Amino acid sequence: MNRADFRRGVRDVAPLLLGVAPFGLVAGIAAANAGLDLTQAVGMSVIVFAGASQLAALDLIGRDAPLSVVVLTAVVINLRMLMYSASIAPYFRTFAARVKAGLAYLLTDQAYALSIASYRAEASVDRVAYYLGVAVTLWVVWQLTTAAGVLLGTGVPDAWGLEFAVPLVFLALLVPAMEDGPTTVAGLVGGTVAVAGAGLPLNLGLLVGASVGIVAGLLAERPMEVNATDGH
Amino acid sequence: MATSYADPLVWGVILVIGVLTFAIRLSFIGLFGYLDEIPPRLERPLRYVPAAVLAALVLPAFVTLEASGLAADKLVAGGLAALVAWRTENVFATMAAGMGTLWLVRFLVLPAL
Numbered sequence: 001m002n003r004a005d006f007r008r009g010v011r012d013v014a015p016l017l018l019g020v021a022p023f024g025l026v027a028g029i030a031a032a033n034a035g036l037d038l039t040q041a042v043g044m045s046v047i048v049f050a051g052a053s054q055l056a057a058l059d060l061i062g063r064d065a066p067l068s069v070v071v072l073t074a075v076v077i078n079l080r081m082l083m084y085s086a087s088i089a090p091y092f093r094t095f096a097a098r099v100k101a102g103l104a105y106l107l108t109d110q111a112y113a114l115s116i117a118s119y120r121a122e123a124s125v126d127r128v129a130y131y132l133g134v135a136v137t138l139w140v141v142w143q144l145t146t147a148a149g150v151l152l153g154t155g156v157p158d159a160w161g162l163e164f165a166v167p168l169v170f171l172a173l174l175v176p177a178m179e180d181g182p183t184t185v186a187g188l189v190g191g192t193v194a195v196a197g198a199g200l201p202l203n204l205g206l207l208v209g210a211s212v213g214i215v216a217g218l219l220a221e222r223p224m225e226v227n228a229t230d231g232h
Numbered sequence: 233m234a235t236s237y238a239d240p241l242v243w244g245v246i247l248v249i250g251v252l253t254f255a256i257r258l259s260f261i262g263l264f265g266y267l268d269e270i271p272p273r274l275e276r277p278l279r280y281v282p283a284a285v286l287a288a289l290v291l292p293a294f295v296t297l298e299a300s301g302l303a304a305d306k307l308v309a310g311g312l313a314a315l316v317a318w319r320t321e322n323v324f325a326t327m328a329a330g331m332g333t334l335w336l337v338r339f340l341v342l343p344a345l
């Protein structure tokens with residue numbers, strides 16, 4: 001393994017840790033609020049290792065939502081990683097199955113974004129080394145900050161409303177996700193329907209809101225495409 | 233907020249989410265050669281998953297009903313944080329603005345009204 005490429009991965013991911021660390025703290029705090037102990041919280045961060053889905057699942061677990069709804073919600077949130085897997089797969093095709101499995105386990109938004117940019121810019125990069133530099137760093141920081149969050153979360157009074165940090169993290173991810181007309185429509189409709197459906201039984205508001213939002217985005221594609229081509 | 237699910241159930245749900253998430257991650261990486269690209273019928277809706285899901289998580293947390301009516305502290309803090317998120321696209325700045333405003337409204341403004 002090329003050590004220089006590994007170190008380059010670590011260096012490239014360093015600035016992103018400023019966003020990941022508070023996210024991990026919040027995941028730990030949310031786990032403590034949901035009634036998980038330190039082992040369960042860190043166990044979740046190791047086994048699932050996908051922040052947004054962990055936070056949503058913890059919120060639902062804390063409210064005693066049906067476990068099928070918890071699982072379905074987490075899976076829907078993580079579906080976006082299908083796109084990353086498909087996009088990065090050609091660069092991993094020559095590796096052994098065991099290596100592929102290890103790299104897949106470590107796949108995150110940040111590891112995908114940095115690695116694909118590096119692979120496209122430079123054909124000679126040691127793909128595994130660079131990827132591990134990014135992904136292992138993220139993994140270690142995620143586990144440490146989750147644990148720190150649990151310890152912090154159990155010591156802070158409820159009145160401080162630390163659980164409010166969870167939607168704030170999602171908000172910071174939502175803005176770049178609404179990158180064009182149809183995705184903005186998907187967000188606005190999905191959010192509004194989820195607010196209207198907040199009282200739905202089984203905590204289904206999130207899933208209903210997200211589904212309607214996806215349909216709204218698809219429906220918005222056609223008229224917006226017409227507008228876009230008119231300009232050319 | 234603490235769950236009433238027993239420990240084995242909590243571990244079970246963590247494990248199931250973990251296995252399914254790993255399957256999603258491995259999907260194309262593991263099957264490349266058999267399945268080279270996402271079918272268009274799946275790819276189009278996938279494009280809207282992040283925005284729709286994230287918004288469905290965010291908005292209900294900002295617009296919440298309490299016994300006394302709309303929770304003003306969360307609404308104001310969420311609104312201001314949205315402005316910061318839109319201008320900076322920075323996780324840390326968004327959290328600082330949202331939590332700072334929440335505490336300001338909850339501990340200083342609302343008690344003074």
